[in-house]
Amino acid sequence: MAASTEPPSLKPFTIALVQLGQVTSDKSKNLPHAREMILKAASREGGRKPDLIVLPECFNSPYGVMHFLLYAETIGFTSGQPYDIKTSQSETVKMLSGAAKETGIWLIGGSIPERDASDGSKLYNTCTVYSPQGELVTIHRKIHLFDIDIPGKITFKESETLTGGSTMNMFDTPFARIGLGICYDVRFPELAMIAARSGCQVIIYPAAFNMITGPLHWETLHRARAVDNQAFMSMCSPARDSVEGYQAYGHSMVVDPMQVSSLSHRLCSKESMNRRGTVLTQAGHLEEVVYADIDPATFHSARTGIPVTTQRRFDVYPDVSREARAVM
Numbered sequence: 001m002a003a004s005t006e007p008p009s010l011k012p013f014t015i016a017l018v019q020l021g022q023v024t025s026d027k028s029k030n031l032p033h034a035r036e037m038i039l040k041a042a043s044r045e046g047g048r049k050p051d052l053i054v055l056p057e058c059f060n061s062p063y064g065v066m067h068f069l070l071y072a073e074t075i076g077f078t079s080g081q082p083y084d085i086k087t088s089q090s091e092t093v094k095m096l097s098g099a100a101k102e103t104g105i106w107l108i109g110g111s112i113p114e115r116d117a118s119d120g121s122k123l124y125n126t127c128t129v130y131s132p133q134g135e136l137v138t139i140h141r142k143i144h145l146f147d148i149d150i151p152g153k154i155t156f157k158e159s160e161t162l163t164g165g166s167t168m169n170m171f172d173t174p175f176a177r178i179g180l181g182i183c184y185d186v187r188f189p190e191l192a193m194i195a196a197r198s199g200c201q202v203i204i205y206p207a208a209f210n211m212i213t214g215p216l217h218w219e220t221l222h223r224a225r226a227v228d229n230q231a232f233m234s235m236c237s238p239a240r241d242s243v244e245g246y247q248a249y250g251h252s253m254v255v256d257p258m259q260v261s262s263l264s265h266r267l268c269s270k271e272s273m274n275r276r277g278t279v280l281t282q283a284g285h286l287e288e289v290v291y292a293d294i295d296p297a298t299f300h301s302a303r304t305g306i307p308v309t310t311q312r313r314f315d316v317y318p319d320v321s322r323e324a325r326a327v328m
């Protein structure tokens with residue numbers, strides 16, 4: 001949905017982050033395992049059932065530039081155009097659509113290597129999103145490719161085989177407008193800022209940080225994007241169980257935009273702040289499903305108590321984002 005329309009008002013809802021393990025070089029094992037974990041997340045016992053399930057970045061293929069071509073699938077989705085899952089060429093899209101329909105739950109289907117339907121030489125790192133009826137409602141192609149070089153620690157160059165996406169993407173559910181990105185996109189605050197100013201109350205990125213940058217920045221970036229934008233921020237990682245190759249950091253997380261109303265209560269002790277504070281939920285590093293309840297009161301108290309959203313001085317600084325519109 002275009003961001004020029006009014007966003008749905010934020011309602012209470014529950015997110016499930018599936019910190020998927022066992023991502024192997026065998027896609028025929030990866031897909032059934034992902035499906036099984038989606039069903040497991042959906043059938044939560046002893047807590048509110050999730051309204052939205054999220055998978056991690058690159059869950060049907062090992063994460064590495066040499067793998068993307070081999071694992072890439074053609075999706076062929078165009079925003080605003082009818083999309084027929086039955087005739088889709090993507091086995092991953094079929095599986096995800098079926099799982100969303102079977103569970104009746106919104107699904108952010110992590111990301112997969114995608115081959116452009118019209119220009120087969122172009123590959124993208126692409127997230128697909130499904131309604132509870134199993135419709136493919138939007139896609140997000142990772143905009144900022146993970147090209148880094150920290151000598152002796154990590155060198156990664158997604159641009160060797162991938163092309164960066166060129167559109168901002170968000171989607172509406174009955175409970176929130178949700179802004180999308182993928183992993184490295186989080187380091188570019190403009191993306192989350194434009195999403196928030198386009199009405200997103202929640203920002204969710206499938207991701208796969210690593211053992212160098214994860215301990216450095218994973219939680220800080222969640223908190224930064226959440227506080228700057230006064231929005232809920234979440235990234236879902238794979239588990240750290242790869243025997244060789246890329247070691248994901250794990251620690252899938254949901255962070256709230258700061259509970260002003262309960263701030264004094266929280267400041268009682270560092271321990272209670274960590275337990276009840278702004279990190280609503282956080283996984284360890286192995287495979288697990290973690291849940292977070294999104295409370296609109298938190299969002300509203302943050303925005304009314306610290307009203308930066310109405311205090312901006314566009315007369316003093318140029319607003320680089322104000323004209324932004326969500327397009328596909």
Ligand SMILES: NC(=O)CCC(=O)C(=O)O
Pocket residue numbers: 057146182183184185187207208209210213214217
């Ligand atoms: N998959 C990615 O984009 C990794 C990003 C990352 O680790 C970072 O530090 O940024």
